[in-house]
Amino acid sequence: MGRVADKVALVTGGAKGLGLATAKRLFEEGATVVVTDLDEAEVAAAAAAIDPSGEKVVSYRQDVTDEAGWDSLTTTIVDRFGKLDVVVNNAGVAASRTVEEETLETWRWLMAVNLDAVFLGTKAAIAVMKDNGGGSIVNLSSIEGIIGDPGLAAYNASKGGVRIFSKSAALHCAKSGYGIRVNTVHPGFVWTPMVEAYAEEQDAELDDVTQALMAAHPIGRMGRPEEIANAVLYLASDESSFSTGSEIVVDGGYTAQ
Structure with a gap:
């Protein structure tokens, strides 16, 4: 217990799935957790299920594609809790189409949520972390950011973008001496x-x-959601202090074949 004690963490897309499991694990290990999602009622219920007291897990409605919303949210978190140590850019969507079937409209929607929002979240996190002793940014990619799938053209592109963008951001933060680590998790x-x-x-x-x-x-x-959450927990904790620009693949051997 206490692997992220006294840390303040933000988890996007936290109303269900991997985001919910991650928020729960961070809370269990001592963090104060802010969970966000587009559905305000759903994310509020998720936060209450994790921490009925409402003291250590709080929720906000967030459109992760809204740049001004990111600035407002991070300011609110720092004003309320004094700092922001961990940002988990988890929110994501999927579309199952080949390159011939995909439409530009769906492509742009998926990129906005899966890739643009990771850029915005990473940039907003750096802005508040760099003058506060650093922090950890964990961006959720996928095995589909490493290998191709004929029926996931846009999803492949977005998750591959998250993977290489995160390496760029990690190098920038390291060379700038910010004390901010940026890593990716790639679930099967x-x-x-x-x-x-x-x-x-x-x-x-x-x-x-x-x-x-x-x-x-x-x-x-x-996989089980908690197995992915455990990988995020490691990267959020000080146990991973020598890891930046790296990727943790949690896929039951899928990409080893």
Whole structure:
């Protein structure tokens, strides 16, 4: 216990899935956690489920694609808690289409949430962390940011962008002496609402798609949200003080094949 004690963390997309699991793990290990999501009621309920007292987990509505909103949120967090030590850029969306099927409208929507928002969140985090002793920024990419998938053209592009952008930001922060580390986490398929929606979009029976996804991981199953949250916890903690510009792949062997 206490691996992130006394730290203040922000987790975007925290109402469900990986964001919710991450917020819970950070709270369990001693952090004060701010969770945000586009659905104000849903994220408020998520925060209350983690910490019914409302003292250590608080929620805000956030559109992660809104630059002014980022500046307002980080200012609010620092004013309320005195600092911001950890930012987890987790919010994301998916679209299951090939390059021929994809539309420019959906491409731009997906890039705005998956990539533009990571840029905005990283930039906003640096602005408040660099004069406050540093911090840790954890950006959620994916195995789809490392390997290609014919049916995930836009998603591949966005997650690959998160991967290499984070390395650039990490080098900038390191060379500037900010004490800010920037790393990425690359989950395999985890049974979250996003993956469930992906499975339902496929032209096959849901059970068959689920079995195929499980079989695609040499370990023989999909991941659990808490397994991804544990990787984020490590990067958020001081245990990873020598890690920056790195990537943690948590995929049951998917990319080792």
